[in-house]
Amino acid sequence: GESVGLHLPTLSVQEGDNSIINCAYSNSASDYFIWYKQESGKGPQFIIDIRSNMDKRQGQRVTVLLNKTVKHLSLQIAATQPGDSAVYFCAEVFSGGYNKLIFGAGTRLAVHP
Amino acid sequence: GAVVSQHPSRVICKSGTSVKIECRSLDFQATTMFWYRQFPKQSLMLMATSNEGSKATYEQGVEKDKFLINHASLTLSTLTVTSAHPEDSSFYICSAPRTTSGSTDTQYFGPGTRLTVL
Numbered sequence: 001g002e003s004v005g006l007h008l009p010t011l012s013v014q015e016g017d018n019s020i021i022n023c024a025y026s027n028s029a030s031d032y033f034i035w036y037k038q039e040s041g042k043g044p045q046f047i048i049d050i051r052s053n054m055d056k057r058q059g060q061r062v063t064v065l066l067n068k069t070v071k072h073l074s075l076q077i078a079a080t081q082p083g084d085s086a087v088y089f090c091a092e093v094f095s096g097g098y099n100k101l102i103f104g105a106g107t108r109l110a111v112h113p
Numbered sequence: 114g115a116v117v118s119q120h121p122s123r124v125i126c127k128s129g130t131s132v133k134i135e136c137r138s139l140d141f142q143a144t145t146m147f148w149y150r151q152f153p154k155q156s157l158m159l160m161a162t163s164n165e166g167s168k169a170t171y172e173q174g175v176e177k178d179k180f181l182i183n184h185a186s187l188t189l190s191t192l193t194v195t196s197a198h199p200e201d202s203s204f205y206i207c208s209a210p211r212t213t214s215g216s217t218d219t220q221y222f223g224p225g226t227r228l229t230v231l
Binding site for chain 2: 008034036041042043044045046089099100101102103104105106
């Protein structure tokens with residue numbers, strides 16, 4: 001289930017289950033979105049991206065869904081593994097140029113054996 | 114392998130001193146780099162955009178005289194935290210966009226620098 005921690009919400013799942021992490025973005029003019037994974041003490045790592053002319057994109061074990069109507073993104077991880085435990089952030093690319101990224105609040109994914 | 118490096122990875126300093134953090138793109142040139150700050154259990158907050166050959170662009174609420182940015186070359190940007198205080202203790206992360214296929218830019222992040230001000 002989901003719980004809200006002090007700052008980051010946490011999603012706890014069993015190993016092998018599918019995970020769905022949600023994100024709301026703010027700027028309706030943003031046209032490019034990215035999901036990042038951040039392990040403790042490290043920089044963010046690119047997972048998957050999607051442009052606003054798409055509503056779904058699939059990678060290896062990951063799928064990103066984009067709903068522009070309600071400004072919502074989701075990241076689906078299939079067959080979640082212990083190595084997937086990390087904090088996940090969505091980011092929108094600021095449409096004003098310079099590839100400026102605005103990060104969402106983040107969700108901690110905890111995978112239990 | 115890593116395409117963006119940061120140095121140092123950790124630094125502890127006394128209150129009132131200045132600390133310089135380096136961000137390097139390893140095998141590509143970056144006319145623009147970005148500096149973020151991350152407090153524990155929080156998201157990354159963009160501090161400023163570092164521009165090679167011109168002044169940095171700071172986000173609202175970020176003191177430009179406190180956080181000095183110098184984009185010395187096409188592969189190096191530095192962030193200097195001047196007169197550091199305990200509230201400046203944070204995780205500082207840089208990123209650099211790299212053009213891959215066509216005109217698509219991918220942001221590569223450095224491993225971060227943990228600053229602790231005593």
